[in-house]
Amino acid sequence: MNRQSLLERISTTDRWDMIVIGGGATGLGIAVDAAARGHRTLLVEAYDFAKGTSSRATKLVHGGVRYLAQGNISLVYEALHERGRLLANAPHLVRVLPHVVPAYTWYDLPFYGAGLLLYSVLAGSLGFGMSRIVSKAESLRLAPTLSQQGLKGGVVYFDGQFDDSRLAITLMRTALDHGATLINHMPVTGLVHTNGAISGVQLTDSETGQTYTAHANAVVNATGVFVDAVRSMDKADVSALVTPSQGIHIVVDRSFLPGDHAVMIPKTADGRVLFALPWHDCVVIGTTDTGVPRAELEPRPLAAEIEFVLSHTEKYLTRRPQPSDIRSVFAGLRPLVKRGDGATKTLSRDHTILFAESGLMTITGGKWTTYRHMAEDAVNQLSARGFIANKPCITKTLRLHGFTTVRDSDSMQVYGSDAAAVRDLATHNPAWAALIHPDLPYTQAEVIYAVRTELARTVEDVLSRRTRALLINAQASCAAAPVVAALIAAELGFDDAWQAAQVAEYTALAEGYIIR
Numbered sequence: 001m002n003r004q005s006l007l008e009r010i011s012t013t014d015r016w017d018m019i020v021i022g023g024g025a026t027g028l029g030i031a032v033d034a035a036a037r038g039h040r041t042l043l044v045e046a047y048d049f050a051k052g053t054s055s056r057a058t059k060l061v062h063g064g065v066r067y068l069a070q071g072n073i074s075l076v077y078e079a080l081h082e083r084g085r086l087l088a089n090a091p092h093l094v095r096v097l098p099h100v101v102p103a104y105t106w107y108d109l110p111f112y113g114a115g116l117l118l119y120s121v122l123a124g125s126l127g128f129g130m131s132r133i134v135s136k137a138e139s140l141r142l143a144p145t146l147s148q149q150g151l152k153g154g155v156v157y158f159d160g161q162f163d164d165s166r167l168a169i170t171l172m173r174t175a176l177d178h179g180a181t182l183i184n185h186m187p188v189t190g191l192v193h194t195n196g197a198i199s200g201v202q203l204t205d206s207e208t209g210q211t212y213t214a215h216a217n218a219v220v221n222a223t224g225v226f227v228d229a230v231r232s233m234d235k236a237d238v239s240a241l242v243t244p245s246q247g248i249h250i251v252v253d254r255s256f257l258p259g260d261h262a263v264m265i266p267k268t269a270d271g272r273v274l275f276a277l278p279w280h281d282c283v284v285i286g287t288t289d290t291g292v293p294r295a296e297l298e299p300r301p302l303a304a305e306i307e308f309v310l311s312h313t314e315k316y317l318t319r320r321p322q323p324s325d326i327r328s329v330f331a332g333l334r335p336l337v338k339r340g341d342g343a344t345k346t347l348s349r350d351h352t353i354l355f356a357e358s359g360l361m362t363i364t365g366g367k368w369t370t371y372r373h374m375a376e377d378a379v380n381q382l383s384a385r386g387f388i389a390n391k392p393c394i395t396k397t398l399r400l401h402g403f404t405t406v407r408d409s410d411s412m413q414v415y416g417s418d419a420a421a422v423r424d425l426a427t428h429n430p431a432w433a434a435l436i437h438p439d440l441p442y443t444q445a446e447v448i449y450a451v452r453t454e455l456a457r458t459v460e461d462v463l464s465r466r467t468r469a470l471l472i473n474a475q476a477s478c479a480a481a482p483v484v485a486a487l488i489a490a491e492l493g494f495d496d497a498w499q500a501a502q503v504a505e506y507t508a509l510a511e512g513y514i515i516r
């Protein structure tokens with residue numbers, strides 16, 4: 001499926017059952033659900049799929065141990081069941097990840113032990129394994145870099161891990177497989193109303209400037225932290241629904257956490273949860289929870305947030321990462337629904353659905369893990385209100401694109417059953433078997449594959465979200481940018497000026513992920 005044929009579908013379709021605005025976890029989940037039920041579905045994304053919060057997560061498919069501590073059992077129960085379904089439906093993208101929780105007081109050991117036992121039991125038949133209390137020596141065997149001073153023992157429990165933007169690309173392809181039309185670099189610039197009721201959207205193609213009007217029976221605003229901007233296209237004087245809260249992660253070398261266990265610190269000095277997770281060939285450490293005034297497309301980590309993560313890494317993993325150890329630092333914004341003026345940490349992570357007078361549906365909040373449940377809820381509510389026909393949801397057991405239980409190498413695993421097609425490209429043209437950079441695990445064939453089949457259009461699309469080069473080694477990704485630009489240009493017929501502009505744009509963006 002190429003961009004041109006998707007544009008033709010937009011031009012030639014008189015009316016869609018549903019238009020979804022926003023190509024993050026929420027919008028993509030809704031597109032999959034709606035298309036799989038047989039609804040004619042269009043999803044439009046302003047930049048790229050998962051450009052927003054959905055590529056900036058901690059990469060956990062989890063029930064949320066922290067919500068358990070807050071007593072939110074129903075949220076944890078629902079998320080644990082979605083966790084199990086996601087592993088069953090996308091085993092190529094989700095894996096079981098054992099965690100060690102270190103206990104530094106004798107009281108913590110039974111306390112965490114009991115809580116995590118409840119966590120394991122709540123997952124029922126979809127569980128990933130029972131938690132257990134382990135000795136100090138066993139804790140250190142599983143997580144050798146744990147700080148030993150005062151360590152009494154630990155608790156081992158299980159959660160899931162995934163690659164967030166790869167799951168987004170997989171959802172995009174799953175929706176395409178079921179007949180939906182999805183297009184990136186196509187912002188909604190206005191809404192269309194008929195007799196006061198929402199009836200469509202105005203679109204502008206960022207590549208050509210061409211405008212389109214698309215009509216639908218239902219319009220869904222799934223733009224994450226940007227929902228209020230779209231809501232104000234519907235009605236000028238709406239009050240803000242979402243308050244953004246920033247979370248950052250640093251990505252460091254595996255030597256900071258060798259082995260295959262993650263570490264979870266349930267309560268830092270200021271009451272936060274901190275994770276250190278092996279991910280690809282690195283360790284991801286985070287996160288923070290900092291209220292910020294505005295929703296930005298490229299949020300920047302604050303110096304205080306970086307210091308928080310570095311000092312806690314030193315405290316719990318013995319060594320403070322130096323700038324040369326940090327491969328990348330990234331920030332994401334939680335779309336937290338406003339409930340008064342309290343600190344953002346206490347706001348709900350559950351999702352919110354709101355219908356405007358015009359019929360515009362806004363859905364925000366929730367988390368990656370629960371995207372399927374959110375989508376089911378959204379589509380059910382649209383049919384309950386008569387916007388679309390009532391058809392049964394089939395996503396609980398729907399296998400996602402590329403489903404396979406066969407394990408591949410770490411970097412190829414995310415393609416699932418498509419890995420053979422990626423390798424075929426390199427067989428067809430042996431030059432594409434070369435890596436895009438010696439310090440990155442990605443081949444040129446993956447760039448070609450991303451352009452031909454995954455709707456990648458820019459250097460950033462490839463280096464940030466089709467591959468994870470920007471997160472696993474931001475400096476190497478800059479060095480790879482000219483090679484990637486040349487490959488994309490050759491595929492899509494762009495000229496030298498386009499390549500130079502792309503490399504400059506990408507380098508400026510990646511600077512924000514590098515600590516010097």
Ligand SMILES: Cc1cc2nc3c(=O)[nH]c(=O)nc-3n(C[C@H](O)[C@H](O)[C@H](O)COP(=O)(O)OP(=O)(O)OC[C@H]3O[C@@H](n4cnc5c(N)ncnc54)[C@H](O)[C@@H]3O)c2cc1C
Binds near residue numbers: 187287
């Ligand atoms: C630091 C952090 C860590 C997290 N970790 C986890 C985790 O480990 N596990 C987990 O389950 N959840 C996690 N989450 C939560 C999860 O990432 C989010 O709930 C989820 O990604 C939100 O997805 P979304 O689709 O609602 O928003 P987004 O991903 O932000 O998507 C919204 C999209 O709308 C697009 N858009 C905006 N305006 C327009 C327009 N006018 N026209 C068209 N498109 C538009 C944007 O470009 C964007 O791509 C984390 C969140 C944060 C911030």
